[in-house]
Amino acid sequence: MGQAASTPRARRRAKTTARIVETGLRLVTEGGFEALTMQRLAGELDYAAGALYRYFPSKDALLLAVQLRVSELLATDLAERAAAVDALDLSADRRALVQLLVAARVYATLPERRPAHAALLARWLGSPDLLVDTEEARPRVPRLLALFSAVPSAFAAASAAGALAEGDPMRRAIALWAALQGAAQLRKLDRFEVDAVRAGPLVDELLRALLIGWGAAPEAYEDALSRARAIVPDGEREER
Amino acid sequence: MGQAASTPRARRRAKTTARIVETGLRLVTEGGFEALTMQRLAGELDYAAGALYRYFPSKDALLLAVQLRVSELLATDLAERAAAVDALDLSADRRALVQLLVAARVYATLPERRPAHAALLARWLGSPDLLVDTEEARPRVPRLLALFSAVPSAFAAASAAGALAEGDPMRRAIALWAALQGAAQLRKLDRFEVDAVRAGPLVDELLRALLIGWGAAPEAYEDALSRARAIVPDGEREER
Amino acid sequence: MGQAASTPRARRRAKTTARIVETGLRLVTEGGFEALTMQRLAGELDYAAGALYRYFPSKDALLLAVQLRVSELLATDLAERAAAVDALDLSADRRALVQLLVAARVYATLPERRPAHAALLARWLGSPDLLVDTEEARPRVPRLLALFSAVPSAFAAASAAGALAEGDPMRRAIALWAALQGAAQLRKLDRFEVDAVRAGPLVDELLRALLIGWGAAPEAYEDALSRARAIVPDGEREER
Amino acid sequence: MGQAASTPRARRRAKTTARIVETGLRLVTEGGFEALTMQRLAGELDYAAGALYRYFPSKDALLLAVQLRVSELLATDLAERAAAVDALDLSADRRALVQLLVAARVYATLPERRPAHAALLARWLGSPDLLVDTEEARPRVPRLLALFSAVPSAFAAASAAGALAEGDPMRRAIALWAALQGAAQLRKLDRFEVDAVRAGPLVDELLRALLIGWGAAPEAYEDALSRARAIVPDGEREER
DNA sequence: CATGAATGAGACTTCATTCAT
DNA sequence: TATGAATGAAGTCTCATTCAT
Structure with missing residues (x-):
């Protein structure tokens, strides 16, 4: 992406860079955050060890790349499922609701589908200091937001x-x-086996209240939910 | 709480223990989680360095104590403001709504009022591996939940x-x-100055949608909000 | 032993001292040498922690006491079994041979009977630096040798x-x-399961060769061995 | 031995590894076992400090290497002197006896010739806990035993x-x-100046009794001993 | 482009010992 | 006599990073 990698040198370099990021992601996946040294x-x-520094000036830079990679993967998820919704034969208002629920469920089930990626995103958001120098990160933010622009559009x-x-659609999307x-993060309390914290019902509760609070008709919501469930089921696990 | 520290020895010990926890909290505050060595x-x-091990058997134990301390402080906040609501002359249904909004605002404004504590809680929740050994932590979880039982009661x-x-009141409280x-964590995106992410409006948006989604009448909500705002205003800052 | 502990104070002190030594010995027994802190x-x-220093000026001094205690216990063993031999009805020459074999077997089976004590003695002998200042230890050496004087006498x-x-009886006793x-120390190679290193047959081999080398008649040796085996059997384990 | 270190990199690395082992050995030599940190x-x-971990994954691994080094040196000693015996013009039975005595004297005089190495071996054998993890050490044990196979062969x-x-030749070798x-370890009691413990006569006593006990004719033994003494004299000292 | 040796700081933890109380 | 707080040094090991080759 960005400048087209024309020369063979540049192509090879891009390939190696990608392999590094992918492997870094796998390490985090398999062994938690501190397994990535x-x-x-x-x-x-x-x-x-030194070779990595030809591709990334520091560990932080590498981390940023890994995080961006995860974001891209998530955005791809979103796009795929949105396409599946488009393929359905629905009225405009119903379709919009389904789109919203599908997007929400894609995000909400990430911890089940790819736990490491979810953990990484959570940690990213949860730990300001893991964000690289603002200067470096800022140019990427609009690009990132664009990836997720489907959600405000759906609103x-x-x-x-x-x-x-x-x-305001943007504000609703962010909300x-x-x-x-927040719900995703509570997932880790699951191991304490306190019942009301289970992620599945929690997400359902939140989605229902929010959408109805924003004016959805209850029956419309139920119908949309069951359609969304068909596209993003509950118990899926991909684990990479 | 618990055993009254009777002997002077025990009193001194309790004092030192508290001082250690407080200082640890400060370190996290000032330099992030990994500043606490x-x-x-x-x-x-x-x-x-070794002296600390007279008071805590391991770093994990100390961390747990710090986290509990922050939770207790927050619980105290909640109790104080709840008492303020009780002092108001309100109908039962309005009082319940105000209680909910007050509790929500106490939590939501924590990043403004005591940024360090909020950061710590966020990080705590955001980083599974920072949670101490399940075995050690489990006995404390019910105790912690009890501290926050006011919210489900209000529901x-x-x-x-x-x-x-x-x-289900418990599920709603958790939701x-x-x-x-989740809203609190987005706060750190503030520095990128993307407008829709501002915390204040975001929280308002969420609260409104949720409560109305759960069946509150819009005018009742507005009234309750303005009363809650009086008790937990927006721009407060206590720092540390 | 030594000066009679006349005053009640002194009696109490002696008792505590003994308790410390005993407990130290138990710690080594249970958790190996470095478990004794x-x-x-x-x-x-x-x-x-500080209290111990009222009874022993240093850890080394305590260690010395523990080692002496083990030696005393071993000497007691030797005396008991020797008495058992005396109770038998034997010719003078046979009795002498049996005494020697019994003494040898008491020592040789120590690792089986009280592994920790054996380990301690081995370590003591194997690690010069664990011997406290020569100055302190020297006065005790003759006393120790006296405890084992039965063996040269038997020779x-x-x-x-x-x-x-x-x-020379003394030289033979020491040999x-x-x-x-040496045989006892090889015992720890047992875990490598190399067959020729097993302790039991090794000791038999050594005893037989030595005594016959010193002039014992083979039949006399065999007879004496079977009698000694009756008094100090093979597989015993006391483990304290 | 094993792979020929072909590349300059590998050669350099082997050299450094050897230097580390040698220096470790020296430290133990000079200050006892716990001087090696x-x-x-x-x-x-x-x-x-961290640099060492490029060469040995843990302290235990390093210790094992040091121990193996000492063993190898001793095996070399044995082989050299055995070759000297082979060069003599002797009858088969006498040669075998001389071989045994030479091997015995090589080992028995180690404390005089290279005190540090003897101390290390003694300590190694004397302290079970210093033996590295069985898992790691086991593959090396047969290799080590092979180095010393000359002795059972001689039996x-x-x-x-x-x-x-x-x-059984193997059992005799081990015995x-x-x-x-055992005799070597008593050497450290020399400083207490108890006469019967002197190492030289003690070893003579043991060797004579054992070999005669195993069936050697006394005159044959005396003759073999004087020849062995010529090849491994008493008072030699190489130090380090 | 890649190696691999090396740094230097810092991580947590344990221990023998001292000393005011 | 005993306590318990505290020291200070030392222990093993890990990590991001640099640099000559």
């Missing part, structure tokens, strides 16, 4: 079609995201 | 008084907490 | 009765001890 | 030539080793 990563790639569409009351993010 | 902590206290009261539709927690 | 020892005794008796050829000590 | 070792080599030859009675090991 430069030496282990190098070892895994059959490189010497706008839903209002236009009368499925929801009027309201939805925030709520789901 | 045993040696730095000891240095800060003018102790030898139950609200339903009973007809201010909200029926629904509310999750949403606010 | 001053704080753990104090903890075990419900004392504060002298055996020569006098014609059961063995003439030879016997050395050989058995 | 990673930091001191690194300091001695003008390295940072077999002696029996075959009629110089000794029949008997001999054990006895000498």
Whole structure:
């Protein structure tokens, strides 16, 4: 992406860079956050430790790349499922609602589908200091937001079609995201086996209250939910 | 709480223990989670590193104590403001709504009022591996949940008084907490100055949608909000 | 022993001292040599760490006491079994041979009977630096040797009765001890399961060759061995 | 041995590895076993502490290497002197006896010739806990035993030539080793100046009794001893 | 482009010992 | 006599990073 990698040199370099990021992601996946050390990563790639510094100026830079990669994967998820919704034969207002629920469920089930990625995103959001220098990160933020622009669009569409009351679509998108993010984080309390904290019902509770609070008709919501469930089921696990 | 520290020895010990926890909290506050190392902590206290191990058997144990301390402080906040609501002259249904909004705002404004504590809680929740050994932590979880039992109680009261539709109070409390927690974490995106992410409006958006989604009448909500705002205003800052 | 503990104060002190030594011995027994730390020892005794220094000026001094205690226990063993031999009805030459074999077997089976004590003795002998300042230790050496004087005496008796050829009894006693000590140490190679290293047959081999080398008649040796085996059997384990 | 270190990199690495082992050996030599700490070792080599971990994954691994080094040196000794015996013009039975005595004296005089190595071996055998994890060490044990296979061979030859009675050669070799090991350890009691403990006469006593006990004719033994003394004299000292 | 040796700081923890109370 | 707080040094090991080759 960005400048087209024309020369063979540049192509090779891009390939290696990608392999590093992928492997780093795998390390985090398999062993948690602190399993990602430069030496282990190098070892895994059959490189010497120093070699990594040809591709990333620091560990932080590498981390940022890993996080971006995860975001991209999530965005791809979103796009795929949105396409599946488009393929359905639905009225405009219903379609908008389904789109919203599908997007929400894609995000909400991430911890089940790819736990390591979810953990990484959570940690990213939860730990300001893991964000690289603002200067470096800022140019990427709009690009990132663009990846997720489908959600505010869906909110706008839903209002236009009368499925929801009027309201700032961007703010609603962010609010939805925030709520789901919070729910996802509680997932780790699962191991304490306190019943009311289970993630599944929690997400259902949140989605229902929010959408109805934003003006969805209860029956419309139920119908949309069952359709969304068909596209993003509950118990899926991909684990990479 | 618990055993009254009778002997002077025990009193002194309790004092030192508290001082250690407080200082540890400060370190996390000032330098992020990984700024809390045993040696730095000891240095800060003018102790030898080993001395800390007379008070806590391991770093994990100390961390747990710090986390509990923050939770207790927050619980105290909640109790104080709840008492302020009790002092108001309100109908049962309105009172229940105000209680809910007050609790929500106490939590939601924590990042403004005591940024360090909020950061710590966020990080705690955001980083599974920072949770101490399940074995050690489990006995404390019910105790912690008890501290926050006021919120589910308020939900139950609200339903009973007809201010909200029926629904599992505990699950609603958790859902509310999750949403606010998610909103709080987005706060750190503030520095990227993307408008829709601002915390204040975001929280308002979430609270409104949720409570109305759970059956609150819009005018009742507005009234309750303005009363809650009086008790937990927006721009407060206590720092540390 | 030594000065009679007349005053009640002194009696109490002696008792505590003994308790400390006993507990130290138990710690080594249970957890190996490095399990004996001053704080753990104090903890075990419900004392504060500093208290031990009222009874022993240093850890080394304590260690010495523990080692002496083990030696005394071993000497007691030897005396008991020797008495059992005396109770038998035997010719003078046979009795002398049996005495020797019994003494040898008492020592050789120590690792089976009380592994920790054997380990301690081995370590003591194997690690010069664990011996406290020569100055402190020297006065005790003759006392220790006296405890084991039965063995050279038995050698002298055996020569006098014609059961063995003439030879310096003391030197033979020491040689016997050395050989058995060496055999005992190989015991730890047992876990490598190399067959020829097994302790039982090894000791038999050594005893047989030595005594016959010193002039014992083979039949006399076999007879004496079976009698000694009756008094100090093979597989015993006391483990304290 | 093993892979020829072809590349310059590998050669350099092998050299450094050897230097580390040698220096570690020296530290043990000079200050006892616990003088060998990673930091001191690194300091001695003008390295940072962490650098050692490029060559040995843990302190235990390093210790194992040091122990193996000492064993190898001893095996070399044995082979050299055995070759000297082979060069003599002797009858088969006498040669076998001389071989045995030479091997025994090589081991028995180690404390005089290279005190540090003897101390290390003694301590190694004397302290079970210093033996590295069984898992790691086991593969090396047969290799080590092979180095010393000359001794059981000599026992077999002696029996075959009629110089000794029949008997399991391996067990005799181990028994001999054990006895000498025990004698060597008593050497440290020398400083207490108790006469019967002197190492020289003690070893003579043991060797004579064992070999005659195993069937050697006294005159043959005396003759073999004087020849062995010529090849491994008493008072030699190489130090380090 | 890649190696691999090396740094230097810092991580947590344990221990023998001292000393005011 | 005993406590318990505290020291200070030392222990092993890990990690991000640099640099000559």
